[in-house]
Amino acid sequence: MSDVALFNMIINPNIIEMEYAVRGPIPQRAAELKKHGRNIIFCNIGNPQALGQRPITYYRQVLSLLEDPDSIGRERNLRSLLNKAGLASKALLSDELLNTAEDILKKMETGMGAYTESRGPAFIRQAIARFIDRRDNIDEEGIPSDPDKIFLTNGASEAVKFILEMMIASPKDGIMIPTPQYPLYSATIKKNGGAQVNYYPDEDSDWNLKKSMLEESIKDAKKQGITVKAIVVINPANPTGAILSEKSMREIIEFAKEHEMAIIADEVYQENVYDGKFISFAKIIGKEAVPLFSLHSISKGFYGECGQRGGYLELRNPPGIKDHACKFLDVLVKQASVSLCSNTAGQLLTYLMVTPPLPGSESYPLFFKEKTQILDDLYEKAEIIRAAFKQMDGMKCFGRIGALYLFPRLEKLPAGTDDFDYCMALLEETGLCTVNGSGFGQKKGTNHLRIAFLPPKEMLKEVLPQWIAFHNKYVNRK
Amino acid sequence: MSDVALFNMIINPNIIEMEYAVRGPIPQRAAELKKHGRNIIFCNIGNPQALGQRPITYYRQVLSLLEDPDSIGRERNLRSLLNKAGLASKALLSDELLNTAEDILKKMETGMGAYTESRGPAFIRQAIARFIDRRDNIDEEGIPSDPDKIFLTNGASEAVKFILEMMIASPKDGIMIPTPQYPLYSATIKKNGGAQVNYYPDEDSDWNLKKSMLEESIKDAKKQGITVKAIVVINPANPTGAILSEKSMREIIEFAKEHEMAIIADEVYQENVYDGKFISFAKIIGKEAVPLFSLHSISKGFYGECGQRGGYLELRNPPGIKDHACKFLDVLVKQASVSLCSNTAGQLLTYLMVTPPLPGSESYPLFFKEKTQILDDLYEKAEIIRAAFKQMDGMKCFGRIGALYLFPRLEKLPAGTDDFDYCMALLEETGLCTVNGSGFGQKKGTNHLRIAFLPPKEMLKEVLPQWIAFHNKYVNRK
Numbered sequence: 001m002s003d004v005a006l007f008n009m010i011i012n013p014n015i016i017e018m019e020y021a022v023r024g025p026i027p028q029r030a031a032e033l034k035k036h037g038r039n040i041i042f043c044n045i046g047n048p049q050a051l052g053q054r055p056i057t058y059y060r061q062v063l064s065l066l067e068d069p070d071s072i073g074r075e076r077n078l079r080s081l082l083n084k085a086g087l088a089s090k091a092l093l094s095d096e097l098l099n100t101a102e103d104i105l106k107k108m109e110t111g112m113g114a115y116t117e118s119r120g121p122a123f124i125r126q127a128i129a130r131f132i133d134r135r136d137n138i139d140e141e142g143i144p145s146d147p148d149k150i151f152l153t154n155g156a157s158e159a160v161k162f163i164l165e166m167m168i169a170s171p172k173d174g175i176m177i178p179t180p181q182y183p184l185y186s187a188t189i190k191k192n193g194g195a196q197v198n199y200y201p202d203e204d205s206d207w208n209l210k211k212s213m214l215e216e217s218i219k220d221a222k223k224q225g226i227t228v229k230a231i232v233v234i235n236p237a238n239p240t241g242a243i244l245s246e247k248s249m250r251e252i253i254e255f256a257k258e259h260e261m262a263i264i265a266d267e268v269y270q271e272n273v274y275d276g277k278f279i280s281f282a283k284i285i286g287k288e289a290v291p292l293f294s295l296h297s298i299s300k301g302f303y304g305e306c307g308q309r310g311g312y313l314e315l316r317n318p319p320g321i322k323d324h325a326c327k328f329l330d331v332l333v334k335q336a337s338v339s340l341c342s343n344t345a346g347q348l349l350t351y352l353m354v355t356p357p358l359p360g361s362e363s364y365p366l367f368f369k370e371k372t373q374i375l376d377d378l379y380e381k382a383e384i385i386r387a388a389f390k391q392m393d394g395m396k397c398f399g400r401i402g403a404l405y406l407f408p409r410l411e412k413l414p415a416g417t418d419d420f421d422y423c424m425a426l427l428e429e430t431g432l433c434t435v436n437g438s439g440f441g442q443k444k445g446t447n448h449l450r451i452a453f454l455p456p457k458e459m460l461k462e463v464l465p466q467w468i469a470f471h472n473k474y475v476n477r478k
Numbered sequence: 479m480s481d482v483a484l485f486n487m488i489i490n491p492n493i494i495e496m497e498y499a500v501r502g503p504i505p506q507r508a509a510e511l512k513k514h515g516r517n518i519i520f521c522n523i524g525n526p527q528a529l530g531q532r533p534i535t536y537y538r539q540v541l542s543l544l545e546d547p548d549s550i551g552r553e554r555n556l557r558s559l560l561n562k563a564g565l566a567s568k569a570l571l572s573d574e575l576l577n578t579a580e581d582i583l584k585k586m587e588t589g590m591g592a593y594t595e596s597r598g599p600a601f602i603r604q605a606i607a608r609f610i611d612r613r614d615n616i617d618e619e620g621i622p623s624d625p626d627k628i629f630l631t632n633g634a635s636e637a638v639k640f641i642l643e644m645m646i647a648s649p650k651d652g653i654m655i656p657t658p659q660y661p662l663y664s665a666t667i668k669k670n671g672g673a674q675v676n677y678y679p680d681e682d683s684d685w686n687l688k689k690s691m692l693e694e695s696i697k698d699a700k701k702q703g704i705t706v707k708a709i710v711v712i713n714p715a716n717p718t719g720a721i722l723s724e725k726s727m728r729e730i731i732e733f734a735k736e737h738e739m740a741i742i743a744d745e746v747y748q749e750n751v752y753d754g755k756f757i758s759f760a761k762i763i764g765k766e767a768v769p770l771f772s773l774h775s776i777s778k779g780f781y782g783e784c785g786q787r788g789g790y791l792e793l794r795n796p797p798g799i800k801d802h803a804c805k806f807l808d809v810l811v812k813q814a815s816v817s818l819c820s821n822t823a824g825q826l827l828t829y830l831m832v833t834p835p836l837p838g839s840e841s842y843p844l845f846f847k848e849k850t851q852i853l854d855d856l857y858e859k860a861e862i863i864r865a866a867f868k869q870m871d872g873m874k875c876f877g878r879i880g881a882l883y884l885f886p887r888l889e890k891l892p893a894g895t896d897d898f899d900y901c902m903a904l905l906e907e908t909g910l911c912t913v914n915g916s917g918f919g920q921k922k923g924t925n926h927l928r929i930a931f932l933p934p935k936e937m938l939k940e941v942l943p944q945w946i947a948f949h950n951k952y953v954n955r956k
Contacts, residue, residue: 007797007805007806009705009707009738010644010645010707010708010740010769010797010806011644011645011806011809012643012644012645012646012647012651013647014647015643015644015809015812015813016809018812018813018816020812020815020816022815023596023812023815023818045593047588047592047593048591048592049588049589049591049592050588050592050593055589055590055591057548060545060546060548061546061549063545063546064542064543064545064546064549065542067538067541067542067545067823068538068539068541068542070535070538070539071539071542073569074569074570075569077567077568077569078556078567078569078570081560081565081567081569082559082560085563085565087559087563089555089556089559090555091551091552091553091555091556091559092552092556110525110527110528110785111527111533111785112533112785112786113526113527113533113782113783113784113785113786114525114526114527114528114784114785115523115525115528115777115784115785116785118501154632154787154817154820154821155818157816157817157818158817161817165490165493165669166488166489166490166493167488167489167490168490169490169491169492169671173490184816187816188816191643191813191816193647227487229487229488230488260487262488291488304591305591306591306592306593306818307588307589307590307591307592307593307594307819307821307822308590308591308821308822308823309632309818309819309820309821309822319485319488327485328485328488328489331489331493331494334493334496334498334501335493335496335669337498337500337501338496338498338635338639338662338665338666338669339632339633339635339636339639340501340633340635340784340787341785341787342632342787343632343785343786343787343821343823343824344785344786344787344823345545345786345821345822345823345824346821346823
């Protein structure tokens with residue numbers, strides 16, 4: 001057999017065709033330029049700590065104690081030694097921190113190095129359920145979250161793969177996804193050999209979504225014999241930063257109910273709503289006969305712990321009220337057990353995310369200060385970039401500010417060029433690495449780019465004037 | 479649509495059919511018993527730290543410092559404070575540890591909270607390549623490992639899924655797996671809708687493997703129109719603990735070459751060879767035109783860091799020598815990038831696994847003591863259990879001692895019962911949780927069980943007499 005034949009024999013053709021722009025040709029070129037000494041600003045991905053965001057002190061101090069349980073005793077020994085000598089030091093951790101870590105280790109039973117239950121330890125799933133209930137104010141009205149229907153995952157990416165693998169068995173199994181969308185969805189549908197069914201929120205009315213848009217999209221899919229198993233909603237949206245209205249959410253639920261499909265609610269940016277309030281699908285959906293998978297993650301929000309790969313998936317309304325609800329869950333548990341469990345550092349950071357320090361505690365003031373600073377900064381940085389867009393010919397940016405991204409439309413481009421050419425030229429000229437709109441999907445004939453509003457303000461102040469100059473020269477060239 | 483219909487519509491039937499005995503009905507029953515206060519010894523899974531094995535101190539101390547980089551400065555402040563006061567304390571970490579952590583953080587650049595390169599950071603992949611070269615003595619002869627062809631993964635389980643997803647695109651795509659095997663393989667083949675092609679090492683000659691056995695198996699597969707894409711070899715083997723001879727390895731390579739398929743070498747138990755020496759496929763395969771995927775993990779060996787989910791996959795001889803070798807790798811990198819990256823704690827423990835403290839360093843004596851103690855203990859515990867088998871009627875255990883498991887054959891069982899019934903009864907009677915041989919696959923008409931030889935010796939001394947009594951009563955009942 002020739003090499004080419006062996007290559008083709010071994011590799012699943014779906015994987016050859018699959019695309020993933022967020023780490024595609026432009027970021028790859030950026031990495032190459034960086035290797036050769038160029039100063040690159042990586043705005044292609046929501047990776048805050050790569051752009052200088054410091055981790056939340058409290059989270060890391062607790063995690064560090066958990067990874068080396070002996071350190072708790074060592075800290076105490078040092079404190080008593082210093083006390084005896086009449087010395088004090090800020091370098092010692094507070095008793096509150098040591099007690100928190102000790103308390104967690106007690107709950108974990110087998111520490112950080114053992115496989116946990118496949119879904120994740122029960123005490124973490126219980127804490128997540130309480131977090132969801134608090135967030136959604138279920139004391140007033142609503143249905144409590146069920147810890148048995150929560151699965152800890154290696155980031156939300158793994159949750160997405162988990163759900164789509166569970167659903168897609170044939171090329172006629174369809175998943176509805178927004179256009180534009182985060183390419184994890186299109187790539188995973190492709191890899192599993194399913195059908196991608198696009199729907200199109202309306203950019204010109206701030207990416208607003210109406211049931212009629214969904215109806216249009218499913219009509220086409222049904223014509224092609226596709227069974228749509230689920231609709232994906234990303235809220236706040238990636239890449240557009242748009243935030244759904246409650247009205248749109250209710251229309252989506254109605255649509256899913258009528259057409260008998262599940263909802264996959266990617267809510268990893270739920271803390272990244274800078275003006276307004278996040279509303280979860282879990283709160284709105286009630287007991288409708290619509291299976292709901294909601295996702296959250298430690299990678300975004302104000303924590304930005306991307307590399308630690310923690311997250312969870314919450315299931316509501318599994319099909320079947322008696323026997324089958326149970327069986328549905330059993331199947332998910334079995335599927336989760338093949339991966340044994342998600343990583344414990346990610347699990348524990350997820351636990352800390354849902355049990356932050358409370359007002360009045362010793363750790364609270366610093367925690368609150370760090371949290372507020374990061375969220376305020378993000379909003380300010382988004383505004384700074386949006387202001388720059390106003391100085392760029394034909395650069396139009398819709399949407400409230402949500403998530404970590406801006407997704408402006410390039411209304412003016414030289415003939416024969418598209419957003420890919422523009423982003424590549426922008427990178428070469430200024431070192432700014434963004435992603436072309438076509439990497440996320442977009443309405444035919446439009447051009448966009450996505451930029452993560454993460455670089456430090458000083459960096460923005462330096463690069464934005466360069467971008468403006470580049471832009472106006474590029475789009476007006478003859 | 480009825481609930482049952484909605485259930486069937488949503489779930490991929492392959493996932494409903496998939497089986498995973500290691501976390502199947504027997505372990506589930508064990509968890510239930512534990513909830514009700516029974517004392518259970520979980521020997522169903524290789525999860526050392528759940529059975530009291532302590533993590534290696536050096537690994538955790540470094541990891542703990544990495545998770546909270548400020549702690550390095552805090553330690554130094556405390557030391558200088560104590561020095562000034564003329565005090566000393568064993569509770570301070572050594573300079574060597576602090577320097578090691580600092581050095582790693584410098585190499586990481588963006589710390590533990592940022593997404594890394596999808597394959598994992600270059601400095602870790604380089605360290606892995608050097609580890610492989612040392613292990614395989616390539617100074618004497620051999621081909622150096624290439625860091626560009628190494629991928630860090632969330633444990634070896636993710637690597638297996640990664641490879642099989644890449645290969646399986648149709649029900650006629652086959653993967654050869656040993657029988658018995660670790661059920662991750664059968665489950666993942668099933669989930670991806672591929673064909674499982676069994677081959678049968680010879681139990682009666684210590685699970686020895688000959689090319690003729692492989693030929694027999696592929697002949698059957700070809701008759702059914704199956705294209706075999708790869709052969710899986712687990713060495714040392716799970717569940718049997720068997721260790722392949724170099725002769726068998728060469729026959730496997732020859733077979734793979736003749737029939738044009740890849741080799742997937744699951745070598746996660748490479749440190750768990752208690753009498754003899756581990757030989758890697760990477761060392762033997764040379765430049766044969768056989769693509770080789772070798773897997774390793776931090777979950778086993780003497781480290782047992784299962785919950786931290788770290789591991790790597792090394793690729794050799796990708797198909798195509800010039801253009802296509804490159805393209806093959808590009809496809810793998812693209813596939814890896816969809817998951818963004820593996821978790822950083824797992825990555826860093828993998829780094830520490832391949833860069834252990836060197837003789838002469840301050841950390842070495844304790845590290846060496848802990849390592850030796852764990853490996854010696856494992857061997858001793860395996861011998862204690864094997865000795866107990868000799869007191870059980872018709873209990874026959876072949877194989878050298880490798881990996882973390884014994885897989886004895888139950889030659890005598892009451893009519894109408896099988897190994898599942900036996901293991902369930904053993905659990906109910908003694909609290910000992912093992913897995914029935916049928917959960918791994920076995921020759922028709924035979925019965926086995928797998929036990930992980932992990933419980934502390936005192937625990938074994940208590941439970942083994944109970945097991946012997948149970949066994950002889952159970953198998954001799956009328």
